[in-house]
Amino acid sequence: MRVIALRNATKRFPGAGGRAHTAVRDLTFDVAAGEFVAVVGPTGCGKSTTLSLVSGLEPPSAGEVEVDGKPVRGIPDGVGYMFQTDAVLPWRSVVDNVAAGPRYRGLAKADARAKAMVWVERVGLARFAGYYPHQLSGGMRKRVALAQTLVNEPRIMLMDEPFSALDVQTRQLMQDELLRLWQGTGAAxxxxxxxxxxxxxxxxxxxxxxxxxxxVKAIFDVPLARPRDVEEIRMTSEFIATYREIWHSLRAEVARARREAVDAG
Incomplete structure (x- = not known):
């Protein structure tokens, strides 16, 4: 069942000299319930703007963005958003950071903490439930952020380069952790x-x-079975063939973005 639909969605922002700056134009693609869709493109091309349109944080200037078949006119129910930077509150412990979402949704404090503790355990931080963010490593903070997102049982998860600041080894661990926790939730x-x-x-x-x-230049299916071990699948012939196919399409756009940046400079 389709839960997200963009139909010729365009977003313009005020630019220098009163001229509008077009961030994205005529975006058209769908996302089904339980489907994991990754969006790639050159730096600054508008990938994050796409998430803002789906989340309702920004309205489209033209076209339509729908969630559950209804035009997005505000933040839809059941949307979880994980940003590049952690949204953890430094004065709250791990468990209280995770409990914040359920508390905002009206759950009693004891019930919210009990629900949060379940997710703290699921992301492997039970021993650190009483720690504060400054006492945690970067990977542990990302686990807290992941628990903060999943504790609210979102139907839609929007993730804006959530692991980009991590080292390679920690990043792979978090990728596996994300797949393990997402699998079976039915979230898009x-x-x-x-x-x-x-x-x-x-x-x-x-x-x-x-x-x-x-x-949207192209959309590619990923022919890799689930469940996945992200380290192991990188060595398979299917992964390598898929990478070559997609990179052939992406490389031209990266090169064009670089040329335009040089010309503008």
Whole structure:
């Protein structure tokens, strides 16, 4: 069942000299319930703007964005958003950070903490439930952020390069952790990344966007069975063939974005 639909969605922002800047144009693609879709494209092409349109944080300037068949006119129910930077509160412990969402939704404090503790355990931080963010490593903070997102049982997960600041080893661990926790939830995921390997390792489909103003250039199916071990699948012939196919499409857009940046400079 389709839960997200973009139909010729365009977003313009005020630009220098009163001229509008088009961030994305005529975006058209769907995401089904339980589907993991990764979005890749050149730096600054508008990938994050796409998430803002789906989340309702930004309205489209033209076209339509729908969730559950209804036009997005605000933040839809059941949407979880994981940003590049952690949204953890430094004055709250791990468990209280995770409990914040259920508390905001009206759950009693004891019930919210009990629900949060379940997710703290699921992300492997039970021993650190009483720790504060400054006492945690970068990977542990990302686990907290993941628990914060999943504790609210979202139907849609929007993820904006959530692991980009991590070292390679920690990043792979978090990719496996994300797949383990997402599998079976039925949540639709839209995952923005600059890392094509990450996109292929995680996703069912990869959306390639053009250089800005971005539109959808191509959409590729990822023929890798689930469940996945992200380290192991990178060595398979299917992964390598998929990477070559998608990179052939993406490479031209990366090169064009670089040329335009040089010309503008």
């Amino acid at each position: 995921v839209v995952f923005v990344t600059h890392d094509l390997e990450e996109a292929i390792a995680l996703a069912d489909r990869v959306v390639v966007m053009t250089a800005g103003p971005a539109t």
